[in-house]
Amino acid sequence: MKPDDFDYVAKLLKERSGLVLTKDKAYLLESRLMPLARKRGLKGLDDLLALVRKRDTTVEKAVVEAMTTNESFFFRDNKPFDQFRSIVLPNLLKARANKKSFRIWSAACSSGQEPYSLAMILREEAAKLAGWRVEIVGTDLSTEILAKARAGAYSQFEVQRGMPMTLLVKYFKKKDENWVIDPSVSSMVTFKEWNLLGDLRALGHFDVVFCRNVLIYFDQPTKGKVLQSISQIMADDGVLYLGGAETVLGISEHFKPVPGQRGIYAVTKGNGTSLGAPT
Incomplete structure (x- = not known):
């Protein structure tokens, strides 16, 4: 992923969800956004990020949701x-x-x-x-x-x-x-x-x-x-x-x-x- 693409998505995540994504977590972007790209019938991350840069609100929301952690279980930590x-x-x-x-x-x-x-x-x-x-x-x-x-x-x-x-x-x-x-x-x-x-x-x-x-x-x-x-x-x-x-x-x-x-x-x-x- 290009550095400017990472910076763009990181800024979007910070603004929309508060999530702070540092450069050492760049691998998370690829691992979580590739399935989203495939789900939308896109060739790869570049196509997905192109839609994000066009301010496609639906895609922006999907990207934010894909990047948020959804770890949970019953009576967690007791x-x-x-x-x-x-x-x-x-x-x-x-x-x-x-x-x-x-x-x-x-x-x-x-x-x-x-x-x-x-x-x-x-x-x-x-x-x-x-x-x-x-x-x-x-x-x-x-x-x-x-x-x-x-x-x-x-x-x-x-x-x-x-x-x-x-x-x-x-x-x-x-x-x-x-x-x-x-x-x-x-x-x-x-x-x-x-x-x-x-x-x-x-x-x-x-x-x-x-x-x-x-x-x-x-x-x-x-x-x-x-x-x-x-x-x-x-x-x-x-x-x-x-x-x-x-x-x-x-x-x-x-x-x-x-x-x-x-x-x-x-x-x-x-x-x-x-x-x-x-x-």
Whole structure:
């Protein structure tokens, strides 16, 4: 790939998705964009990049989607979900006892495993949530990956990655080669196409936000901008989940770590949160 072609696509990715692609990752462009070129019946990368340079919006969007990482699996890393089940959820039930409702956002949700994992936890706590209105919103910038999320159908390999056998048997049914999630779980999640770099306010306000393993692909200014935008749509006592390799320290003053709870951050605009504090 020509250096100026790489620079052009790298700039496009940064503007559209926040993804920072360094020159040592040039091989990723070729490995991920060649299948896209073949899918569109083009001879090779040069033809695809020619369309990109012509500002073909459809092709531009396809290139951005092809380059974004869609790695996800059920109950990924376990601890965040254990924290949610044993600490965050009980405090939510206490703090929201009067209005009996709360909203959760799974940002960059990929093929849906994260929001569905949260939905299964809530289904397991159904007795405590009787009479409550709970909404889970999953967003991603890829229309293709969101279609998979909405379908709720996963291969044997995908359900083996992190899914407890008891929950697989309880909330999935085998259909041909896939496992399809039960409507009692899938109906709890609404999927929307959304870009983290865009205006988030139309999504509404949230009590809990999962934005895990996303910021690692951004540069510092973009991380700060995204965190500020997220803070503006969160409840004053809301909590934010980031990935194990991510932090707000030195990046944003809009969140602060919750003592003793790694990976959970409190909004700083209010009086602090009780949601992440041990009960």
